[in-house]
Amino acid sequence: MWRIIVNRLAFGVAIVLLITIVVFGLSRAAGDPRNIYLDEYATPEAWDAWGERMGLDKPLYVQYGVWLWDTLRGDFGESLYYDVPSIRLVRERVPNTLQLGGVAFGVAILIGVPLGVISAVQRGSIIDYGVRGFALLGQSVPVFWIGIMMILIFSLTLGWLPSSRNEGWQHFIMPSIALGWLPAAGLMRITRGAMLNVLDSEYIKLARAKGVSSGKIIWSHGFRNAIIPPLTVAALIFAAFLTGTVVIETVFAWPGVGRLAVQSIKNNDFPVLSAIVILFSSFYILLNLIVDLLYAQLDPRIRLD
Amino acid sequence: MSIEATYVPSPLDDTLPSNPVLRALRVGWAWTRRYPVVPFAVLVLMLVCAIFAEQLSPHDPLRGNLRAAFTPPIFMDGGTWEHPLGTDHQGRDVLSRAIYGARISTIISTAVILAGGIGGTVIGLVAGYRGGWVDQAAMRAVDFTLAMPFLLVALVVVVVFGQSLELIIVLLVLFGWDNFARVVRAETLTLRESDYVSYARIQGASQARILFRHILPGVVGTVLVIGSLRVGSLILTESTLSFLGVGVPPDTPAWGIMASDGRQHLSRAWWISTMPGVAIFLVVMGFNFLGDWLRDWFDPRLRQLRVQ
Numbered sequence: 154m155w156r157i158i159v160n161r162l163a164f165g166v167a168i169v170l171l172i173t174i175v176v177f178g179l180s181r182a183a184g185d186p187r188n189i190y191l192d193e194y195a196t197p198e199a200w201d202a203w204g205e206r207m208g209l210d211k212p213l214y215v216q217y218g219v220w221l222w223d224t225l226r227g228d229f230g231e232s233l234y235y236d237v238p239s240i241r242l243v244r245e246r247v248p249n250t251l252q253l254g255g256v257a258f259g260v261a262i263l264i265g266v267p268l269g270v271i272s273a274v275q276r277g278s279i280i281d282y283g284v285r286g287f288a289l290l291g292q293s294v295p296v297f298w299i300g301i302m303m304i305l306i307f308s309l310t311l312g313w314l315p316s317s318r319n320e321g322w323q324h325f326i327m328p329s330i331a332l333g334w335l336p337a338a339g340l341m342r343i344t345r346g347a348m349l350n351v352l353d354s355e356y357i358k359l360a361r362a363k364g365v366s367s368g369k370i371i372w373s374h375g376f377r378n379a380i381i382p383p384l385t386v387a388a389l390i391f392a393a394f395l396t397g398t399v400v401i402e403t404v405f406a407w408p409g410v411g412r413l414a415v416q417s418i419k420n421n422d423f424p425v426l427s428a429i430v431i432l433f434s435s436f437y438i439l440l441n442l443i444v445d446l447l448y449a450q451l452d453p454r455i456r457l458d
Numbered sequence: 459m460s461i462e463a464t465y466v467p468s469p470l471d472d473t474l475p476s477n478p479v480l481r482a483l484r485v486g487w488a489w490t491r492r493y494p495v496v497p498f499a500v501l502v503l504m505l506v507c508a509i510f511a512e513q514l515s516p517h518d519p520l521r522g523n524l525r526a527a528f529t530p531p532i533f534m535d536g537g538t539w540e541h542p543l544g545t546d547h548q549g550r551d552v553l554s555r556a557i558y559g560a561r562i563s564t565i566i567s568t569a570v571i572l573a574g575g576i577g578g579t580v581i582g583l584v585a586g587y588r589g590g591w592v593d594q595a596a597m598r599a600v601d602f603t604l605a606m607p608f609l610l611v612a613l614v615v616v617v618v619f620g621q622s623l624e625l626i627i628v629l630l631v632l633f634g635w636d637n638f639a640r641v642v643r644a645e646t647l648t649l650r651e652s653d654y655v656s657y658a659r660i661q662g663a664s665q666a667r668i669l670f671r672h673i674l675p676g677v678v679g680t681v682l683v684i685g686s687l688r689v690g691s692l693i694l695t696e697s698t699l700s701f702l703g704v705g706v707p708p709d710t711p712a713w714g715i716m717a718s719d720g721r722q723h724l725s726r727a728w729w730i731s732t733m734p735g736v737a738i739f740l741v742v743m744g745f746n747f748l749g750d751w752l753r754d755w756f757d758p759r760l761r762q763l764r765v766q
Contacts, residue, residue: 168605175611179618189618282483293742295694297701298717298735301724305732309725388604396609400698404721414610415702418617426617430610437607 157449165442172434173224176427177217185209189423192233224431230424234417239428243410249319250409253332254398256325260333261340261390266383268337269344273352274371284341291338296397300331300404317406328405332397336390343386347379381452387444395437490747491754497747500740507557508564515554517541519711522548528727544729546719552733558711559734563741566623566706567692570630575685577631578638579677583669585639586646596639603636608695616704623706626699630692637684645677679756687749690742697738713738 180186187195187203195203204210208219223229229239272284291299307327308316315324351357352375360370399411406412410429417426490496507514527549532542543552585596612629619625649655650673658672699705700714708715713734720730 164601164605168602171602172606172611176614179614183618277480277484279477279480282480289743293690293746294735294739295697295701295714295717297698297714298731298738301717301721301731302735305724305728309728392607395607396698399609399613399702403702414613418613418702418704421617423614423617426614430614434607434610438605441605 154449158446161442161445165438168438169431169435173221173431174217176430177220180220180423180427181213181216189421190230229428229431232417232422232425234420234422234425239422239425242413242425243428243432246408246410246413249407250398250402250411252319253325253328253402253407253409254394256329257332257394257397257401258336260329261336264333265337265340266344269341269383270348270371270376270379272341273345273348276349284345288338288341291334295400296331296335297400297404299334300328300401303327303331304404319407328401328407331404332394332401335393335397339386339390339393340383343383344379347382348375351375351379381448384444384448384451387448388441391437391440391444395433491750494747494751497744500744501748504560504564504741504744507560509561511558511561515551515557517551517554519550519555519558520709522546522550524549528723530727531729531733543733544727546716546727546730547723552716552729555711555716556713556733556737559713559716559737560741562623562706562710562712563693563696566627566630566696567689569627570634570692571685571689573627573631574634574688575638575681578635579642579674579681581635582639582642583646583673583677586643587650587665587669587673593643596643600636600640603633606633608633609699612699613702613704621704621707623710626696626705630695634688634692637688638681641680641684642677645680646673649673649676679752683749683753683756686745686752690745690749693738693742693745697734 180189183189186207186209187200191200191203206219208215227240231237232239232242235242268284268287272281275281304316304327307314314327316327318324352371357370357374360374365374398409399414401407402409402411403415410433414426414429414433416422417429511519522545526541526545527547529541529545529549530537531544531552532539534544537544541551541553543556545551546555581596581599585593608629611633615629616625655668655672658668663672696705697712697714697717700710700712701718702714703718705714706712716734717731720727720732720734723730
């Protein structure tokens with residue numbers, strides 16, 4: 154187990170470093186980095202001081218070292234648009250994003266997993282068809298379109314739910330469902346497949362023959378053996394969340410990090426965007442790392458390999 | 459012979475429900491998977507739109523007529539045949555823009571699938587056949603590609619270089635080859651050990667000949683299946699990037715951009731955002747059916763023979 158932990162940890166660190174190299178490389182690819190780190194109001198003194206501090210007269214690897222050291226301490230430079238440290242802008246918006254992400258994650262699991270189990274147990278029933286149709290729909294339309302259609306139907310036409318901002322629990326309903334739909338669809342399909350496989354196995358037949366109640370067979374014999382496959386798609390689910398957060402926050406004007414990222418592009422605010430990309434990527438890689446380790450812990454075949 | 463090939467979705471699924479509605483649904487679904495006439499028609503329509511956009515679209519997709527702005531689609535009050543799907547806030551014809559949108563999606567997905575598919579396949583073939591450090595390096599590269607958050611990298615690249623069609627294609631290729639490489643490598647590992655490859659080697663065939671004449675034909679089916687299943691997700695990704703304003707340049711008539719344009723006018727003109735979404739949905743479904751169909755076609759094990 155320790156070897157796996159060290160291995161995955163090293164891989165995670167390598168990926169984060171690779172991302173910092175990409176961001177650093179891009180900041181230097183546009184010529185003088187001061188063009189994207191300072192705005193047109195910067196005084197010549199500030200211009201020279203920045204160059205001095207970042208070691209622009211030194212070789213690139215020294216510049217990378219200086220830049221990386223700043224980055225590790227959370228100094229991503231000042232926002233060109235808001236004139237405050239980028240990290241502060243990001244920090245202010247993190248709670249909103251985590252709240253929405255957390256609720257949507259709950260939605261995805263609470264919808265995806267039980268429906269997958271029911272769909273497998275009631276295979277061929279109207280419920281099964283409904284569930285599979287729901288999954289197929291979620292995987293065939295873009296997330297932003299789901300959001301737009303929800304606003305059109307539930308806010309503009311029916312007037313039931315608010316369409317933007319974060320001001321109370323009603324505001325969570327549409328964004329979290331729109332964000333959770335695609336991950337729920339993936340979970341549903343994989344849970345259904347895993348359940349079907351398990352339910353077809355010999356030990357389930359034995360349990361049935363022994364006269365074990367069907368509730369017990371489904372949940373304690375079947376489901377417990379069907380949780381590992383859904384974990385293998387966790388990485389894909391996180392990726393769906395990462396993209397989804399940016400999209401859904403834009404659609405629902407949600408004051409979170411994803412919307413800040415899209416605004417930074419419109420404002421050409423490279424320091425803020427670089428902060429978001431590095432922090433979000435690291436978080437995403439950390440989540441995947443945890444799932445990898447959990448997976449190794451749950452499945453002895455991986456641990457002992 | 460009274461044996462007919464009938465598609466059975468999975469060995470577990472071979473009992474037909476007794477409820478007539480469910481039975482019709484199941485049979486219809488199985489039939490559509492086996493003979494996907496409607497999904498293929500959608501794909502052909504998309505291709506025709508992409509190639510003949512100039513001839514097919516009734517109006518200029520870029521030039522609007524402000525006096526005709528917010529004309530509703532034909533099936534609503536006030537709709538005209540002049541603009542069957544209505545017009546947007548600048549009075550541009552939604553149908554014409556949707557037709558040109560098919561062209562953008564086709565260009566991007568074709569370029570990305572060709573480049574990513576060919577690149578990934580070659581890498582997978584060489585890695586699987588050579589093994590050793592080549593394989594190690596290729597698989598590490600696959601791991602890195604998988605672990606990188608695509609959208610975030612795309613955002614920061616676009617803010618530095620600006621939006622362009624070429625840039626989006628390059629980015630999607632960089633993040634779209636890994637799937638091909640992984641699967642082709644796995645298949646190559648199996649094929650490498652087969653007798654006919656050993657005979658070819660004993661006969662003195664060169665490595666390139668073995669790879670491209672003997673192993674490649676064995677993996678082509680899989681590559682086509684992955685390719686067609688990828689197109690659906692590519693179109694979704696491309697439209698998402700365009701929607702966020704980091705895809706193709708803002709004036710381009712792309713489906714994601716149309717949906718984004720219509721967002722501010724949702725209460726007044728729902729069709730501007732809705733129509734491109736419907737187009738995306740139909741096309742993505744079409745490619746998923748194509749992928750499933752190709753998979754069944756190339757894998758005879760899935761084409762179970764049933765005595766009728």
